[in-house]
Amino acid sequence: MPDRSPPAQSATDAHLESIRKLIAEDRFFAERLRSFQAGDLLIRETEREQAVWLILEGELQLSKGAESNNQLRFDRLGAGELVGILSYYTRNPNYFGVLAVESGRALVLSWDDVDGLQESQPSAYRFLQELIKGSLTKRYQRLADLHIEVDRVNQALNQEREELRATIDELRKTRERLIHQEKLAMIGSIVPGIAHELNNPAASLSRNADYLEGILKNLLTGPDTPEQMAQSWQAGLQNAFSDTNEQRQRLEQLSQRFPKLPRPLLRRLAKLPPELIPQGNSVPKDEQGWERLLQPFEAGHFIQVVRSTSHRISRLVQSLKRYTRPQSENFxxxxxxxxxxxxxxxxxxxxxxxxxxxxxxxxxxxxxxxxxxxxxxxxxxxxxxxxxxxxxxxxxxxxxxxxxxxxxxxxxxxxxxxxxxxxxxxxxxxxxxxxxxxxxxxxxxxxxxxxxxxxxxxxxxxxxxxxxxxxxxxxxxxxxx
Amino acid sequence: MNDPKLYILCVEDEMDVLDAILRDLSPFESTFQLEGFSSAQEAGAWIDGLDPDADRIALIYCDHVMPGQRGVDFMSELQRRESVVLKGTCKVLFTGQAGHQETITAINEAGICHYQAKPWEPDELVELTRKLLTDFVIAEAIPPLPYMSQLDQKRIAEHLHENNPFQDA
CATH class of the missing domain: 3.30.565.10 (Histidine kinase-like ATPase, C-terminal domain)
Known part of the structure; x- marks a missing residue:
């Protein structure tokens, strides 16, 4: 992390230099010097150390859970910085454990030493105060930097999460599209066969309806057949279905007009165009007579239905083929x-x-x-x-x-x-x-x-x-x- | 009470198919009332006009895949109606295709008693109709005599025999 305060650093150096001088001159301080080697565990977490460490050389690492597998490392502290200040001011057990990561020396003052300095060595106490202030300021700045860093990492993580979500979305769409294409390919592979199988009978239906029409036309419109039959045949060929409501009404009218006729016959009669329903003298006397009127009509009608049905099959086949065979790429x-x-x-x-x-x-x-x-x-x-x-x-x-x-x-x-x-x-x-x-x-x-x-x-x-x-x-x- | 008028209804949106069904069922018309409709809406409205004191619907054939209301939904709607006209009505779904979900709905909600696949054989349709009409007459305890000519006479006779209060113990 960048050091943003060179003036403070130089102040720290100056105070540290004064402390070094004191150590050289004063036995009180010299006796409280302590060397450490890289790797030494200097203070255990929660230990009541009741001392303040001023680092003269070397580097210490603050950590939590140093003795478990789940170690969290915090600040690294170097020359001029202090360990145990929080405990000193709050009188609580150490919050961190302290591990030496680089060999060096520290001045270790008990809480009583620090308290006593104020009276016995005011100038040393003042240097110490300045060093504590500098160390806390530094740590606070590092904390602020850390927050900023955490925020940046969070943002990056969020962005990555969004990207992941978009990717998953995209993958799902792609999968759906692939499944769809797979289905199409499947249909495409069976359509030509089915189209052929369907078109043949459809063509046959249509052709045979034509033949039948020719034959029936000869039979029903020849010089010997009554005009009524020929008309009925023609009407049947052109007959379109009327809707069921209309048929019901016609059926009702016919059943009132011809109350003696059986219902199935009336139902067939209801399909005849009204102008072909016989009146007066031409009303048939028996069932055969009615059949002679109805059957040519129905023959025509059935031929028409067969023809339109086969036409419909061909159209369905066509639309199936269109569906599975992509047309020209000619844009x-x-x-x-x-x-x-x-x-x-x-x-x-x-x-x-x-x-x-x-x-x-x-x-x-x-x-x-x-x-x-x-x-x-x-x-x-x-x-x-x-x-x-x-x-x-x-x-x-x-x-x-x-x-x-x-x-x-x-x-x-x-x-x-x-x-x-x-x-x-x-x-x-x-x-x-x-x-x-x-x-x-x-x-x-x-x-x-x-x-x-x-x-x-x-x-x-x-x-x-x-x-x-x-x-x-x-x-x-x-x-x- | 007079003998009720018993109806057979056919609902099918394709007119040529409806025409064929009606034609195949025409033998029943001597005794039963046969009616064709091209949509569920038309049939639903027509049913409202029936006389609860005189009319009963014995059997409905209904296509499943239709524009507007589909067969299963129409049958479900009829199942929820509380008209006496529809009491015990036997509902047949006439279908070329119905998916799994439709089948579940048909059984759970629509009270459908039979599936009839398309295309059908005219003889089979006549026999099915005869069986279902006989079921209806027996289940609803309708005096069978007026309809006898179009029912399964053997079953009716057996039924009458079993339920004869004067029969020897």
Missing amino acids: QAIQVEDGIRDTLLVLGSRLRDTEIETDFAETPKVSANEDELNQVWTNLIVNAVEAMDPGGKIRISSRLVTDDQQVEISFSDSGPGVPESLRNAIFEPNFTTKAQGGNFGLGLGLSISTVILQKLDGTLQVEDNNPKGAKFIVRLPALRP
């Missing part, structure tokens, strides 16, 4: 707002019942593959639409976060929001609240989006929207202009 400079506007345009009819509000700032371009990025927008918008009841509202806004030069795009909806407990799960593959139609119903949307954005060094997060709903936030590094 361009992209204005995100343009892509979002395109996506809204393409989604058109799906957004019929949703109010869309955009609030775009003039953001810099980002580097990305346009198709992939559009896939992200599509997923986020469709998710929001499907989470809300009709009449819901989506607000899309963009801005530049100047701190870290990121373009931020947020999608806020007025749906039920994402519960805290699901906030990790929704980014996992297979998480779904499943949507009618299956276009995006594989539960891969957010997972795909995450993968795409990660590749661009971007992020996707979810938080609560105010006052209700979910807010998905995309961040992408801005390109330098």
Whole structure:
């Protein structure tokens, strides 16, 4: 530790010199000289030494627990410094043990000697007083330095702890990302096989529906078949499902109109477009007659269902493949707002019942593959639409976060929001609240989006929207202009 | 008291699948009331409109993975309702996938009596329905005669026999 007080040091030296002179001249002092060797244990802790040691040469070490394994070393004291001052003033046992670390000599004065000096040798007493003052001052300065040092070490430790925590955090994230990539790789390895196995039967379904349609068309629309059957067949081919409430109402009306018909027949009849329900003379007389009306309709309807189902399987396979096979690395400079506007345009009819509000700032371009990025927008918008009841509202806004030069795009909806407990799960593959139609119903949307954005060094997060709903936030590094 | 109207409810968000279930269950429609719904909300609201003095729901088939309320949650909600209409109702979860947690909820909270995997065989569905309806009629001590044609007649006969107070000791 640096000595910050050279003047005090020189004063100490001067007083020490005077004491040396006294020793040379005065037997009283000469008799109280004591030599010590390095390694000598001069005073034991708690011993009632009842003496004050003035070090003339050599070096002593204050310590606690010198006789146990757990030794704490304190100050080292050199020439001109004193040992036993605390005990002398407080009349308590020694607080420290004292060990010689460098051979030398000390003047050892008992407490009575010190007390007596005041009367018998006032000048020696004054030198001693000055030396005590100097020694205590020095020790106090060392204490202050020690505090400062402890504080510095503490700060360094704290900083290290923070760094460790950040590292652990980073490691955990990395592990999660690795697990995710591992899962993707696993899916990727089995998808081509599954895609092939699924596409074949899907294609077969679709082709056979076509063949069947051709055959039935010949049978049902030939010159010999009644006009009613042909109409019914055509209607079936174009029939879309009406909702269950509407079907219930139609079923009720029909059961009042035809009270004698069995319920299962009425239920089938309820699917027929109202204009095809026979009236007056054309009402069939028997069950066969009803079947002749219903069966062509149902044949058409079933073919349509088979066809749309096989189409749906193909779409699911496609989206699976897209998910596992990263697309081109061909990045361009992209204005995100343009892509979002395109996506809204393409989604058109799906957004019929949703109010869309955009609030775009003039953001810099980002580097990305346009198709992939559009896939992200599509997923986020469709998710929001499907989470809300009709009449819901989506607000899309963009801005530049100047701190870290990121373009931020947020999608806020007025749906039920994402519960805290699901906030990790929704980014996992297979998480779904499943949507009618299956276009995006594989539960891969957010997972795909995450993968795409990660590749661009971007992020996707979810938080609560105010006052209700979910807010998905995309961040992408801005390109330098 | 008149014989209660016994209902079979089917809840399924995909219309073509719902259509197929209803079609497969149509043989029961001569004796039971069959109703289809495309969401849990729709079914829940419709149940509120039933007449507690005349209507009983014997059986509910419900898809699990649906937008809005999921099957298990809907069944749990019904389990907590104290309507006499739902007394003893047999609940079947119709599912292509359900995880471990859903299974626990299904057993502990939703009172689900059966899982039916998708896809299903029409004959099996009819037999399952017949068994569960018979269970319901016996457990709820409903006079079985009006529904006999669609129940497991052998079991009903045995049950009547066992509980015949005039039977010889």
